[in-house]
Amino acid sequence: MSVAALIVAAGRGSRAGEGLPKQYRDLQGRSVLARTLASFLSHPGIDQILVVIHPDDDAFYEGSIAAFVPLPSALLPCVHGGATRQDSVRNGLEALASSAPEIVLVHDAARPFASPELIDRAIQAARRWDGAVPGISVTDTIKVIGHQAEVISTPERDSLRAVQTPQAFRFSLLLDVHRKATAAGMHAFTDDGALAEWAGMPVHVFEGDSENIKLTHPADFLEAERRLKGPSMTYITKLGTGFDVHAFVDGDHVWLGGIKVPHDRGVIAHSDGDVILHALTDAILGALADGDIGTHFPPSDPQWRGASSDQFLAHAVSMVRERGGVVDHLDTTLLCESPRLGPHREAMRQRIAEIAGLRLDQVSLKATTTEKLGFTGRNEGIAAQAAATIRLPEVNS
Numbered sequence: 001m002s003v004a005a006l007i008v009a010a011g012r013g014s015r016a017g018e019g020l021p022k023q024y025r026d027l028q029g030r031s032v033l034a035r036t037l038a039s040f041l042s043h044p045g046i047d048q049i050l051v052v053i054h055p056d057d058d059a060f061y062e063g064s065i066a067a068f069v070p071l072p073s074a075l076l077p078c079v080h081g082g083a084t085r086q087d088s089v090r091n092g093l094e095a096l097a098s099s100a101p102e103i104v105l106v107h108d109a110a111r112p113f114a115s116p117e118l119i120d121r122a123i124q125a126a127r128r129w130d131g132a133v134p135g136i137s138v139t140d141t142i143k144v145i146g147h148q149a150e151v152i153s154t155p156e157r158d159s160l161r162a163v164q165t166p167q168a169f170r171f172s173l174l175l176d177v178h179r180k181a182t183a184a185g186m187h188a189f190t191d192d193g194a195l196a197e198w199a200g201m202p203v204h205v206f207e208g209d210s211e212n213i214k215l216t217h218p219a220d221f222l223e224a225e226r227r228l229k230g231p232s233m234t235y236i237t238k239l240g241t242g243f244d245v246h247a248f249v250d251g252d253h254v255w256l257g258g259i260k261v262p263h264d265r266g267v268i269a270h271s272d273g274d275v276i277l278h279a280l281t282d283a284i285l286g287a288l289a290d291g292d293i294g295t296h297f298p299p300s301d302p303q304w305r306g307a308s309s310d311q312f313l314a315h316a317v318s319m320v321r322e323r324g325g326v327v328d329h330l331d332t333t334l335l336c337e338s339p340r341l342g343p344h345r346e347a348m349r350q351r352i353a354e355i356a357g358l359r360l361d362q363v364s365l366k367a368t369t370t371e372k373l374g375f376t377g378r379n380e381g382i383a384a385q386a387a388a389t390i391r392l393p394e395v396n397s
Contacts, residue, residue: 003123004101005040005166007051009033009061009109010081010088022215023109024060026357028228029321031064032215035112040105041072043119048099050076051109052092086189090178097175103127104174105166106192110215112224114166118209125206126168133168133193134208135161164208167192177201235326235391242282242292244275245383247375254339254382257332257348257365258310258355263339267382270299274309275384276332276348276365277355281309283388284316284327310355317356325392327356332386334367337379341367 009023023033030038033051040046049072053061061078065071079095081088089106096104103126107114118134125132138160144152174192177199181189189195193203215221251266255274267273281293297304297312320327330352334341341348349363356363370377 001103001127002047002099002101003045003103003105003126004096004099004171005046005049005105005107006089006092006096007033007036007040007049007107007109008081008085008088008092009057010052010054011085011110012054020060020354020357021054021057022221024057024064024357025221026321027112027221027224029324030067031060031357032112033061033064033109034067036107036109036114037065037068037075039112039114039116040107040119041068041074043116045119045123046074046105048074048076048096048101050092050096051078052081052088053078055080084187084190086178086181086187086195089192090175090182093171093175093178096171101171103168104171105168106174107166108214111165111212112215113209113211113213113227115209115211118212119166121206122166122168125204126170129202129204130173131167131169131193131196131201132204132206133191134164134166134212135205136164136208136210138162161205162208163191163193163205164212164214168206169196173201234394236394237328237389237391238287240283240286240288240388240390242279242284242286242386242388243383244278244282244293245381246273246275247381248379255309256334256339256341256344258351259344259348261339261344271297271304271307271312272309275382276334276386277309277313277352279384279386280330280332280352280388281312281316283330283386284313284320284390287388287390288316288319288323288392290319310351313352313355320390320392323392325390327358327362327388327390329362329364329389330356330358330386331364331388332366332384334365334382334384335370335376336367336382337369337372337376341365 012021024031040049079091082091105122138157142155146152177196196203246267246269248265249268253260254263254267255272257276285292317327345365349365352363353360375381376383
């Protein structure tokens with residue numbers, strides 16, 4: 001009996017705070033999605049896995065699956081989601097229709113702690129029933145309230161369950177109810193169990209797992225980090241600084257903070273000459289005590305001619321995470337008479353946060369002139385200085 005896992009990763013996760021969509025944020029050196037995929041790729045009962053992603057997230061997805069080398073054959077090409085979670089699940093089911101698995105497990109990408117035992121129970125439940133969802137007992141008293149916050153009723157806790165994923169169904173039946181809902185103009189179901197109930201399909205509850213948390217709020221990420229680090233990990237804070245400069249030449253734009261900024265000059269550079277990203281890269285490498293940007297990306301190497309500097313910063317950040325470390329904060333000051341930073345500042349901060357996998361409040365960007373002094377004051381070039389704060393696991397010598 002073939003089993004497919006459908007991983008829903010098309011949401012934006014706004015409640016988790018600013019920065020990358022939550023499924024692509026870093027958790028101890030791997031993205032949330034990569035950790036979720038690892039749980040299913042390592043399970044012997046899963047035959048194929050399909051991930052549904054947001055249309056804007058192709059690059060983020062490719063970065064996440066780069067953690068798997070070689071790429072597992074069970075991992076099918078991803079598909080794009082729709083306007084709602086329900087639409088995204090249906091798109092995934094339609095993509096699986098050609099292979100027609102007998103069972104499908106629908107799982108949230110933001111639940112990276114699905115255990116082998118939970119996946120076992122999901123598969124067994126789908127074999128026993130047409131549809132089943134994992135649930136855990138409710139420990140708090142639940143009140144049903146009205147529009148004026150008045151208590152309507154107090155349900156018995158024994159009959160309540162908090163529902164999780166993976167939710168397990170006979171594939172053909174779930175695809176059919178999704179098609180019926182779409183035909184009826186229904187698109188707002190946030191839970192496949194509820195959609196199945198709407199269609200009159202019996203849905204059962206099997207034992208969930210209290211450790212199978214969904215990463216929704218910033219506090220959830222802190223708890224996940226603590227769980228992965230273990231109780232005895234000690235971190236040392238390190239600070240690195242970086243500086244970069246490029247001379248102006250005739251041109252029509254400069255790259256700054258990963259953003260193409262229109263300007264009446266260009267820069268002389270081997271790569272794209274992004275002084276902000278170059279300074280940040282050197283700052284992180286300095287905190288690691290691991291050379292500088294020229295050591296890792298020598299200008300004598302033709303492969304880096306005209307290269308986009310975002311890959312330099314991404315590489316430096318990955319080096320921190322490969323050592324079990326964390327990037328806490330990136331701060332840059334741009335030194336130039338022109339172009340003006342103000343109109344582009346927030347776009348640059350957002351882009352740097354995306355490249356480094358950080359929240360927006362972990363990226364600071366400022367600018368100053370040199371009061372007409374020096375080469376920047378004469379508008380002969382542009383410079384940036386940066387600082388990076390990181391934490392690395394303490395190593396006993």
